[in-house]
Amino acid sequence: MPEFCTCGAQLPPDALFCHKCGKPQRDIPAVERPPETAPTFAPPPAPAQFAPPRPRYAMPVGFRNPIALRTALFVGVAGGLINDILPLVAWLAAGFFTVFFYRRKTHDRLNVAAGMRLGWLTGLIMFTMWAVVFAAMGMSGTLATQFEERMRSTPIFGNDPAYLQMVRSMTSGPGLLLPLAFGFVVIICLSMAGGALGAKSVGGD
Numbered sequence: 001m002p003e004f005c006t007c008g009a010q011l012p013p014d015a016l017f018c019h020k021c022g023k024p025q026r027d028i029p030a031v032e033r034p035p036e037t038a039p040t041f042a043p044p045p046a047p048a049q050f051a052p053p054r055p056r057y058a059m060p061v062g063f064r065n066p067i068a069l070r071t072a073l074f075v076g077v078a079g080g081l082i083n084d085i086l087p088l089v090a091w092l093a094a095g096f097f098t099v100f101f102y103r104r105k106t107h108d109r110l111n112v113a114a115g116m117r118l119g120w121l122t123g124l125i126m127f128t129m130w131a132v133v134f135a136a137m138g139m140s141g142t143l144a145t146q147f148e149e150r151m152r153s154t155p156i157f158g159n160d161p162a163y164l165q166m167v168r169s170m171t172s173g174p175g176l177l178l179p180l181a182f183g184f185v186v187i188i189c190l191s192m193a194g195g196a197l198g199a200k201s202v203g204g205d
Helices: 066-082 087-106 112-140 142-152 161-170 173-202
Strands: none
Touching: 066 087, 066 112, 087 112, 087 173, 112 142, 112 173
């Protein structure tokens, strides 16, 4: 490397340029720059697919379910008012319509067990109404009088004293417990059967 530039200025050691005239004092190798590449972008994430909503199942049906209680009370009272016309059909239909109205109100799915519990609630309300009326008629003697009149008009029984005595014992006092127990079983079973039928038909399962 020269100690003096062509302009006469003294150069410091390892000088690349003259500090006076700016003349380069040695060749500087060109630095090879890597080729520029187009920036790459990651593809946007695929949009999340909409998963269908999970089916809703009914909350436990029982005395702690206010919607179930209100529905059973409404249908049970309606069924209790018409059970004198078609008692067996009314008790069966009451369980079915309790499931129908509960399903329409909540849009919950009902399995057969839930439908039977709804029918049981409805049947319990209808039995309570029926039992109060039945017991009141039995204690007042009206029930025994009605049964005796029907038996006298039936050729099979006629005026048989044994049958009349049996009717009096079953329609008054402690004898009322037997028809009440029989009515409880029939009403509850038919209402539960109607609830199970409703769950299979409109319960959503």
